[in-house]
Amino acid sequence: MKPLTKLGLGPLAIGAMIGLAALAAHPAFAQAGAAAPASPIPAPTVNKGDTAWMLVSTLLVLMMSVPGLALFYGGLVRTKNMLSVLTQVLMIVCMVAVIWVCWGYSEAFTSGNPFFGGMSKLFLKGVDANAQAATFSNGVYIPELAYVCFQMTFACITPALIVGSFAERVRFLPLMLFIALWVTLVYFPIAHMVWYWDGPDGIAAAALKGAAALDAVNKDAGLLFQWGALDFAGGTVVHINAGIAGFVGCLIFGKRLGFPHEPMPPHSLTMTMIGASLLWVGWFGFNAGSNLESNGVTAVAFMNTFIATAAAGFSWAMVEQIVKGKPSLLGAASGVVAGLVAVTPASGYAGTMGSVVLGLVVSPICFFFVTTVKNKFGYDDTLDVFGVHCIGGIIGALGTGILVAPALGGQGIADYAAHPGTLSAGSYDMVGQLIIQAKAVLLTLVWSGVGSAILYFVIEKTWGMRATPEAETMGLDISEHSERAYNY
Amino acid sequence: MKLVIAIIKPFKLDEVREALSAIGVAGMTVTEVKGFGRQKGQTEIYRGAEYSTNMVPKIKVEVACSSDLASRVVEAVQQAANTGAIGDGKIFVVDLAQVVRIRTGETDETAL
Numbered sequence: 001m002k003p004l005t006k007l008g009l010g011p012l013a014i015g016a017m018i019g020l021a022a023l024a025a026h027p028a029f030a031q032a033g034a035a036a037p038a039s040p041i042p043a044p045t046v047n048k049g050d051t052a053w054m055l056v057s058t059l060l061v062l063m064m065s066v067p068g069l070a071l072f073y074g075g076l077v078r079t080k081n082m083l084s085v086l087t088q089v090l091m092i093v094c095m096v097a098v099i100w101v102c103w104g105y106s107e108a109f110t111s112g113n114p115f116f117g118g119m120s121k122l123f124l125k126g127v128d129a130n131a132q133a134a135t136f137s138n139g140v141y142i143p144e145l146a147y148v149c150f151q152m153t154f155a156c157i158t159p160a161l162i163v164g165s166f167a168e169r170v171r172f173l174p175l176m177l178f179i180a181l182w183v184t185l186v187y188f189p190i191a192h193m194v195w196y197w198d199g200p201d202g203i204a205a206a207a208l209k210g211a212a213a214l215d216a217v218n219k220d221a222g223l224l225f226q227w228g229a230l231d232f233a234g235g236t237v238v239h240i241n242a243g244i245a246g247f248v249g250c251l252i253f254g255k256r257l258g259f260p261h262e263p264m265p266p267h268s269l270t271m272t273m274i275g276a277s278l279l280w281v282g283w284f285g286f287n288a289g290s291n292l293e294s295n296g297v298t299a300v301a302f303m304n305t306f307i308a309t310a311a312a313g314f315s316w317a318m319v320e321q322i323v324k325g326k327p328s329l330l331g332a333a334s335g336v337v338a339g340l341v342a343v344t345p346a347s348g349y350a351g352t353m354g355s356v357v358l359g360l361v362v363s364p365i366c367f368f369f370v371t372t373v374k375n376k377f378g379y380d381d382t383l384d385v386f387g388v389h390c391i392g393g394i395i396g397a398l399g400t401g402i403l404v405a406p407a408l409g410g411q412g413i414a415d416y417a418a419h420p421g422t423l424s425a426g427s428y429d430m431v432g433q434l435i436i437q438a439k440a441v442l443l444t445l446v447w448s449g450v451g452s453a454i455l456y457f458v459i460e461k462t463w464g465m466r467a468t469p470e471a472e473t474m475g476l477d478i479s480e481h482s483e484r485a486y487n488y
Numbered sequence: 489m490k491l492v493i494a495i496i497k498p499f500k501l502d503e504v505r506e507a508l509s510a511i512g513v514a515g516m517t518v519t520e521v522k523g524f525g526r527q528k529g530q531t532e533i534y535r536g537a538e539y540s541t542n543m544v545p546k547i548k549v550e551v552a553c554s555s556d557l558a559s560r561v562v563e564a565v566q567q568a569a570n571t572g573a574i575g576d577g578k579i580f581v582v583d584l585a586q587v588v589r590i591r592t593g594e595t596d597e598t599a600l
Contacts, residue, residue: 263539265532330534371536384535 040421042139060285061153072275080475134199164383165246229440235345243390311359312339341392351409527575
């Protein structure tokens with residue numbers, strides 16, 4: 001038998017065996033026969049289809065960052081800052097990928113405390129071709145390296161989202177230092193809090209052992225997971241997290257020179273359209289891939305990703321038609337992204353019609369924030385990371401609490417403990433779930449908002465993150481990278 | 489000799505060119521320009537940011553002709569470029585002191 005290293009399951013699986021042995025030793029069971037009762041938990045298997053899907057999903061999410069997000073953002077800035085945005089996104093992806101395999105994965109996805117993981121998989125110790133990671137089905141596993149890669153793409157894109165908030169005015173190297181610290185102190189802990197748990201078999205094995213064991217396993221999960229917060233693919237972890245971090249940054253660094261008097265129109269909405277479209281396609285890997293296997297719920301997430309986005313793109317353009325008199329490409333593309341953001345936490349939980357409603361609702365709210373609220377308060381969130389990602393993420397997080405309701409076509413809450421070894425529907429209470437979702441949103445806003453503010457402040461005061469007025473006027477492409485995007 | 493300078497709406501260029509060819513004008517110079525008069529500029533909206541541009545894109549047509557032809561050139565442009573709306577443009581006529589054809593060295597009327 002090959003050695004199995006499961007996602008946080010090693011000691012638990014052994015515990016389950018001891019538990020079963022203890023049951024077998026009980027007189028009542030001993031009378032039943034010489035053979036120990038078979039475990040209701042299916043044996044761990046790795047399916048080639050699941051593995052292939054997860055590797056493809058990983059590529060799709062990578063495509064969201066480069067070139068998707070890079071082009072989406074790049075098209076929105078002025079010609080003189082195009083390369084600075086592309087470089088920032090590309091280099092963040094490169095740097096965070098290395099950080100992820102060194103300590104990020106261990107910090108996010110190993111057993112530690114409710115806030116962050118331990119050091120057991122530092123430098124991916126023990127994560128080899130035979131290691132397996134749990135999915136959401138009993139007995140179904142994927143290669144742990146596939147899981148590490150898939151989660152790596154999330155760690156790469158989240159900090160890249162932030163830079164849109166203060167695009168066109170920060171220096172490259174201090175930004176990279178900020179990102180390295182931010183993923184370590186903000187992203188990995190929040191990923192741990194929301195997504196780390198012992199897996200379906202871990203819960204089933206503990207449930208067979210009794211209430212005390214089940215309690216111990218539940219306490220091993222991340223804080224927000226323990227609360228019961230639902231976040232299928234990263235509404236809190238990715239979008240609210242990055243959105244508030246960007247917002248705090250744009251407040252601390254201040255407005256771009258000339259904002260808002262000087263016209264600063266996007267230099268290429270064509271590229272923004274290409275980027276938004278690549279984001280949409282890539283997001284199928286992000287959301288449907290987050291099911292970690294290839295089954296019916298994957299198809300649910302796939303459909304929701306498709307239809308909420310379409311509804312949101314449509315409703316943004318229609319709101320513009322009503323308010324401004326004309327629909328715009330940038331509006332439709334912004335609606336598409338807002339829809340993708342909102343459906344992210346809901347993708348595996350909502351039903352198709354619920355997703356349509358979510359998409360229709362999110363765009364008018366984001367539109368209100370990027371037009372009315374932004375202009376009223378006068379902050380310079382360059383590419384509307386706050387208005388689209390943070391606000392869209394909050395709508396999605398709260399919406400998930402409602403749309404998961406089986407009565408609304410949602411998937412309901414999964415319960416792995418009631419009938420160990422099989423998945424059954426847990427109890428659902430809409431108000432209670434909404435309160436949990438709101439608490440999760442608040443914790444993310446505070447953790448990321450405060451953590452980011454401290455990091456920005458320290459780096460700005462010690463090293464200086466904001467570009468000099470001269471460099472900013474010249475454009476960051478020349479002043480930071482000594483190259484131009486377009487040489488005619 | 490006269491130099492007729494006409495500022496017209498861009499989409500009227502072909503009609504102006506045809507009208508001038510019809511009265512025997514053999515050449516012209518066309519430039520894309522921006523400016524403003526009574527016509528208001530466009531408003532561009534990028535999500536929350538609205539920029540109003542004061543300058544409107546126009547086409548400048550320059551025609552050098554003999555003094556006899558100048559009034560007919562002005563009339564042809566005025567009719568061809570007319571839509572009846574604000575922003576149709578203006579025509580300026582100035583005296584031309586000298587004309588030289590670079591290839592042959594011919595001057596004035598023969599060079600036109």
